[in-house]
Amino acid sequence: MIPARPVTSLQNATVKAARALHMRKEREASGLFLAEGLKIVAEAVELGRTPRTLFFGREAADHPVLQRVARATAQAGGELLEVSHDVLEKVSRRENPQTVLGIFPQAFTPLQDIQPDAAACWVALDRVRDPGNLGTIVRTADAAGAGGVILVGECADPYSVEAVRATMGSIFAVRIARAALQEFLAWRTAWPGSVVGSLLSATTDYRAANYRAPTLLLMGNEQQGLPPELARACDVNVKIPMRGRADSLNLAVATGIMLYALLP
Numbered sequence: 001m002i003p004a005r006p007v008t009s010l011q012n013a014t015v016k017a018a019r020a021l022h023m024r025k026e027r028e029a030s031g032l033f034l035a036e037g038l039k040i041v042a043e044a045v046e047l048g049r050t051p052r053t054l055f056f057g058r059e060a061a062d063h064p065v066l067q068r069v070a071r072a073t074a075q076a077g078g079e080l081l082e083v084s085h086d087v088l089e090k091v092s093r094r095e096n097p098q099t100v101l102g103i104f105p106q107a108f109t110p111l112q113d114i115q116p117d118a119a120a121c122w123v124a125l126d127r128v129r130d131p132g133n134l135g136t137i138v139r140t141a142d143a144a145g146a147g148g149v150i151l152v153g154e155c156a157d158p159y160s161v162e163a164v165r166a167t168m169g170s171i172f173a174v175r176i177a178r179a180a181l182q183e184f185l186a187w188r189t190a191w192p193g194s195v196v197g198s199l200l201s202a203t204t205d206y207r208a209a210n211y212r213a214p215t216l217l218l219m220g221n222e223q224q225g226l227p228p229e230l231a232r233a234c235d236v237n238v239k240i241p242m243r244g245r246a247d248s249l250n251l252a253v254a255t256g257i258m259l260y261a262l263l264p
């Protein structure tokens with residue numbers, strides 16, 4: 001086993017700094033985030049993203065995958081900490097914590113670095129508020145084969161612990177960009193394919209519209225939907241038929257339906 005520093009004190013500075021990553025202010029100041037679970041941390045390492053700090057419990061220490069992850073972490077200059085159950089609980093703020101936790105650098109893609117033709121569809125989210133929705137959309141974008149997710153305006157933090165949990169590891173596989181509204185509107189003018197607004201008030205059924213790849217799918221805020229300024233910036237606005245008494249679909253569900261319609 002690669003040598004790791006044993007830590008049992010809940011007052012340890014690294015433990016306290018890791019726990020502080022539950023707060024957005026601390027994530028923004030440090031540019032770091034917390035990912036939980038051996039499978040997810042191992043997937044990150046496979047994608048070339050090694051943790052700055054790897055926490056693991058004694059019970060995970062002999063696992064061959066953990067050993068591989070620990071070797072990669074040490075080789076990349078990361079820190080290895082073998083910690084008590086209490087420390088895992090404190091860092092994860094969970095009573096039944098995962099036995100492996102990793103602290104990673106955040107990796108936003110600059111908007112200008114997005115290459116539309118690198119994928120058949122991209123998703124833009126207007127002021128998404130719910131971290132669970134955001135994480136589920138990142139996971140769904142990964143599953144469906146979208147290029148990435150662009151966060152427009154004031155959005156939930158994709159690197160919050162709750163959002164990262166909901167991505168189930170896809171946070172490492174999907175490009176995430178962010179843009180202020182005006183910046184997005186200016187950038188969108190050079191989009192080479194169809195910009196598609198998903199709106200309850202649209203009159204065109206999403207299955208009846210013609211789309212030109214690469215598509216840029218625009219989804220609205222959970223409470224307010226897509227504002228007129230963004231709806232007007234789309235080449236086509238479409239709706240998913242609502243047949244029962246529900247007046248709308250959950251944002252992540254609507255995004256999933258649209259993504260599978262737009263991707264070949």
Ligand SMILES: C[S@@+](CC[C@H](N)C(=O)[O-])C[C@H]1O[C@@H](n2cnc3c(N)ncnc32)[C@H](O)[C@@H]1O
Nearest residue numbers: 198199219220222223225226239240249251254
């Ligand atoms: C919960 S809905 C927003 C509901 C909001 N009260 C409204 O009036 O738009 C969140 C987002 O999911 C998408 N959405 C939900 N149901 C939809 C549907 N039936 N057709 C198209 N988009 C839908 C839209 O992008 C919407 O902005």
